[in-house]
Amino acid sequence: MTYLEFIKKNARFTGFGVMAMAFSGFGQTxxxxxxxxxxxxxxxxSKSSLGLIYSVATLSSGLLLMWSGLFIDRMRLSYFTSITVLGLIASCFLMAFSSNIVMLFLALFMLRHFGQGLCSHAAGTAIARAYNKNRGRALALAQTGLPLSEGLYPIIAVFLILNLGWQQSWMVFGLFLLFIGWPLVLWLGKAQPVPSTTNEDGSEAEAETGLSRMQVLRDWTFYPFTLFVLTSPLLLTGLYFQHTVMVAERGWAISTLASAFMLYAVIKVFVSLFTGFMIDRFSAVAVLPFTAIPIIGAYVFLLNSHALPETFALFCYMSLVGMNVGSTGTCGASLWPELYGTKFLGSIKSLTGAFFIFATSLAPWVSGVLLDSGWSFDNLVGLSLVITLFTLSLLLMTLKLRRSYS
Known part of the structure; x- marks a missing residue:
C-alpha cells in the first residue's frame, strides 16, 4: 500500500495523530x-537556576507520566484526549499569569506533562495500536505533527513576543487550543478504527497480544535499545535549551535560527515518511542504527562551522538534525510494538516516555551548570558526539548478541 492509498483510507484518524503530536510542541524545549x-x-x-527549575519540572512530569500514561489503556480515547488538552490549556494560561517562581515552576511542569508527555503519548499509542501491517507508515504520518509545530511555533512565538509580550503570547496559545485545538482533535479522534477481525487493508487481523511492563523490564535488550533511543533527544534537549548561547558566542541572529527550523521541519517530514516505508519493508530494529548517522554528522559539522556564513551554517546544522529526529521519532515509535506487542502498549510507552522525560530533564540543568562553570557551546557539542558514538557502539553489540541467541 502506498502512502497516498493509506492516507485516502485513514486520513481522519492519522490526522488525529498529527494534531496531537503537533500540540505537544507547546511543551517541547x-x-x-x-x-x-x-x-x-x-x-x-541565572542560567543554572533556570535550568534547575526546568529540569525538576520535567523530572516531576516524568514521574507522573508513569501513572497518568496508563489510563490510555483503560479509558476511551476521547476522554483521555480531553483531559490532556484541557491540562495543556490550563498550563498555557498559568504561564501567561505567572508572577513568581512557584507559578513559573507549576506552569513549566504542566506544559511538560500535558504537552511533551501526554500529547505525544496519546498520538503514538493510539496510532500504533490502530494499525499493524502499515504501522510504520501510520506512525511516520503522525510524526509529521512535530515538524509542523517545529516549523511554525518558533516563528509564531518570536512574532508574538516582539509584538505582544512573552506572557501575552501564552494567552494566545491557550485561547487557540481552547476554541480550535480541542474541538479539532476530538472530531478527528472519533474516526478511531473499531477493533475487528480484519486489518486496515482488509486482511485478517491477529489477536492483540504483548508483554506486560514487568516482562519488558526483565528483558535485558530493552535497556540498550532504550539508551540508544533516548540519547539523541537527551543531547538535543540540552543543546536546544542553550541555542541562545550558541548564537551569542558566534554572533548569529536568533531570528535566523528560528527560520532554520522551517527547513528542519520540511526535511524531518520527508525523512520520517521514508523511514516509515523502510520500517514496513525491513523492521524498526534493522533501521534503528542508521538513525545515528545524521546526528553524528551534525555534531562534526557544528564544531567546524565557525568560519561559515551564518545562514548556511545554521541551515546545514538544522537539516542534519532534522534527518536524525525524523528517523528516530518514527523508528522509536515503531520499535516497542514491534518488540513487545500492543496489548499493554500504553503501559510500556508510559514507561519509556517517563525514561525519556527523566533523561531530558537533566540536560538543561547540566548544560546550564557546565556553561556557568566556563564551558563553551562547542564543549557541549563535543561531549554529545562522544556519548552518541558510545551508545551506537553498545546498540550494535546488542544487535549482534541478539542475532546470535535467536
Whole structure:
C-alpha cells in the first residue's frame, strides 16, 4: 500500500495523530527555550537556576507520566484526549499569569506533562495500536505533527513576543487550543478504527497480544535499545535549551535560527515518511542504527562551522538534525510494538516516555551548570558526539548478541 492509498483510507484518524503530536510542541524545549531571555530577566534567575527549575519540572512530569500514561489503556480515547488538552490549556494560561517562581515552576511542569508527555503519548499509542501491517507508515504520518509545530511555533512565538509580550503570547496559545485545538482533535479522534477481525487493508487481523511492563523490564535488550533511543533527544534537549548561547558566542541572529527550523521541519517530514516505508519493508530494529548517522554528522559539522556564513551554517546544522529526529521519532515509535506487542502498549510507552522525560530533564540543568562553570557551546557539542558514538557502539553489540541467541 502506498502512502497516498493509506492516507485516502485513514486520513481522519492519522490526522488525529498529527494534531496531537503537533500540540505537544507547546511543551517541547524548542518552544520554551525561546522564552529563556525573558524568563531570566523577569524572575532574576541565572542560567543554572533556570535550568534547575526546568529540569525538576520535567523530572516531576516524568514521574507522573508513569501513572497518568496508563489510563490510555483503560479509558476511551476521547476522554483521555480531553483531559490532556484541557491540562495543556490550563498550563498555557498559568504561564501567561505567572508572577513568581512557584507559578513559573507549576506552569513549566504542566506544559511538560500535558504537552511533551501526554500529547505525544496519546498520538503514538493510539496510532500504533490502530494499525499493524502499515504501522510504520501510520506512525511516520503522525510524526509529521512535530515538524509542523517545529516549523511554525518558533516563528509564531518570536512574532508574538516582539509584538505582544512573552506572557501575552501564552494567552494566545491557550485561547487557540481552547476554541480550535480541542474541538479539532476530538472530531478527528472519533474516526478511531473499531477493533475487528480484519486489518486496515482488509486482511485478517491477529489477536492483540504483548508483554506486560514487568516482562519488558526483565528483558535485558530493552535497556540498550532504550539508551540508544533516548540519547539523541537527551543531547538535543540540552543543546536546544542553550541555542541562545550558541548564537551569542558566534554572533548569529536568533531570528535566523528560528527560520532554520522551517527547513528542519520540511526535511524531518520527508525523512520520517521514508523511514516509515523502510520500517514496513525491513523492521524498526534493522533501521534503528542508521538513525545515528545524521546526528553524528551534525555534531562534526557544528564544531567546524565557525568560519561559515551564518545562514548556511545554521541551515546545514538544522537539516542534519532534522534527518536524525525524523528517523528516530518514527523508528522509536515503531520499535516497542514491534518488540513487545500492543496489548499493554500504553503501559510500556508510559514507561519509556517517563525514561525519556527523566533523561531530558537533566540536560538543561547540566548544560546550564557546565556553561556557568566556563564551558563553551562547542564543549557541549563535543561531549554529545562522544556519548552518541558510545551508545551506537553498545546498540550494535546488542544487535549482534541478539542475532546470535535467536
Amino acid at each position: 524548542y518552544v520554551i527555550a525561546l522564552y529563556n531571555s525573558e524568563i531570566l530577566q523577569s524572575f532574576n534567575l
